Amino acid sequence: MAIEGDLVQMGAYVGAGLACTGMGGAAVGVGHVVGNYLSGALRNPAAAAGQTATMFIGIAFAEALGIFSFLVALLLMFAV
Amino acid sequence: MATEDSGSGLNIHPMDQFLIKPLFGGDGTIGLFTLTNVTLWMFIAVLCIVAVMVLGTRGRAIVPSRSQSIAEVIYGFVHKMVEDIAGKEGLRYFPYIFSLFIFILVANVIGLLPKSFTTTSHIAVTATMAMTVFVAVTILGFFKNGASFLSLFWISSAPLVLRPILALIEIISYFVRPVSHSIRLAGNMMAGHAVIKVFAGFAVVTWIAPASIVAITAIYALESLVVCIQAYVFTILTCVYLNDALHPHH
Numbered sequence: 001m002a003i004e005g006d007l008v009q010m011g012a013y014v015g016a017g018l019a020c021t022g023m024g025g026a027a028v029g030v031g032h033v034v035g036n037y038l039s040g041a042l043r044n045p046a047a048a049a050g051q052t053a054t055m056f057i058g059i060a061f062a063e064a065l066g067i068f069s070f071l072v073a074l075l076l077m078f079a080v
Numbered sequence: 081m082a083t084e085d086s087g088s089g090l091n092i093h094p095m096d097q098f099l100i101k102p103l104f105g106g107d108g109t110i111g112l113f114t115l116t117n118v119t120l121w122m123f124i125a126v127l128c129i130v131a132v133m134v135l136g137t138r139g140r141a142i143v144p145s146r147s148q149s150i151a152e153v154i155y156g157f158v159h160k161m162v163e164d165i166a167g168k169e170g171l172r173y174f175p176y177i178f179s180l181f182i183f184i185l186v187a188n189v190i191g192l193l194p195k196s197f198t199t200t201s202h203i204a205v206t207a208t209m210a211m212t213v214f215v216a217v218t219i220l221g222f223f224k225n226g227a228s229f230l231s232l233f234w235i236s237s238a239p240l241v242l243r244p245i246l247a248l249i250e251i252i253s254y255f256v257r258p259v260s261h262s263i264r265l266a267g268n269m270m271a272g273h274a275v276i277k278v279f280a281g282f283a284v285v286t287w288i289a290p291a292s293i294v295a296i297t298a299i300y301a302l303e304s305l306v307v308c309i310q311a312y313v314f315t316i317l318t319c320v321y322l323n324d325a326l327h328p329h330h
Contacts, residue, residue: 053161053164053165053316056309056312056313056316057313057316057317057320059309059313060264060309060310060313060317063264063268064260064263064264064267067263067264067267067268067271068263068267070267070271071263071267071270071271074095074270074271074274078093078094078095079095
């Protein structure tokens with residue numbers, strides 16, 4: 001069985017698949033932030049409303065890194 | 081995925097939706113003043129903003145009409161955000177922050193319409209906004225605080241041995257701010273739309289077309305939420321950076 005095609009292109013596709021593992025860490029990070037917010041909010045509901053902004057900022061920072069890894073995967077798939 | 085029906089594989093090009101094309105044909109080259117689809121959709125976004133904010137509040141009624149109420153809610157939301165985070169001095173820069181928020185929100189939402197173009201998915205657009213915020217905040221920090229703006233990097237609550245290393249880390253993370261600020265918005269928009277396009281490409285294969293349509297609906301719902309959250313996060317991070325410039329003491 002002969003493999004046809006461009007070796008460089010194969011490397012790009014394999015790299016794209018490997019880059020997607022970064023999104024698992026991002027998902028754990030976002031879940032961690034929201035879980036901590038929930039456990040704090042269930043202990044002290046009155047103080048919870050003031051910290052929703054902080055929660056959203058935390059989610060954005062954690063998710064940004066997952067987006068970076070997805071961006072690398074997309075770039076390798078379609079722009080190399 | 082199943083490719084038995086598609087011959088040589090699924091021929092989907094999900095990134096073609098982000099190509100910039102000139103509006104009036106010509107020879108396809110894009111010069112400095114060429115009208116492109118990006119220009120058109122940014123203009124449409126500005127028209128929508130003017131329609132809601134300017135024309136909606138034209139009546140100036142004490143009991144607001146519907147569009148005046150929408151404009152007032154958005155104004156009050158951003159005003160409260162700026163005041164909470166950057167304090168009273170930050171309110172001087174409220175018009176700029178409000179322009180950022182409303183433009184990103186409306187441009188993102190317009191990108192959700194079918195056959196439209198998401199202007200904020202391009203790094204060129206978001207990097208311009210993020211670099212403007214970064215340069216403005218840095219210049220503002222030096223004007224308002226002089227050399228004591230550099231106390232932003234010198235953590236006085238850490239042990240003295242660690243302070244140089246921490247200062248280096250703080251300076252690097254300060255310069256990474258515009259990078260992450262711009263890529264967060266552009267990446268979220270591009271990723272959301274590319275995923276929708278990829279799922280739409282799967283609808284060609286007959287047996288998974290219903291699952292593909294359900295998946296597109298779910299991703300569209302998530303994307304609607306992400307659109308509003310990303311506009312909010314861009315603005316709130318701008319307010320945080322502004323607060324760092326106005327009050328740099330750790």
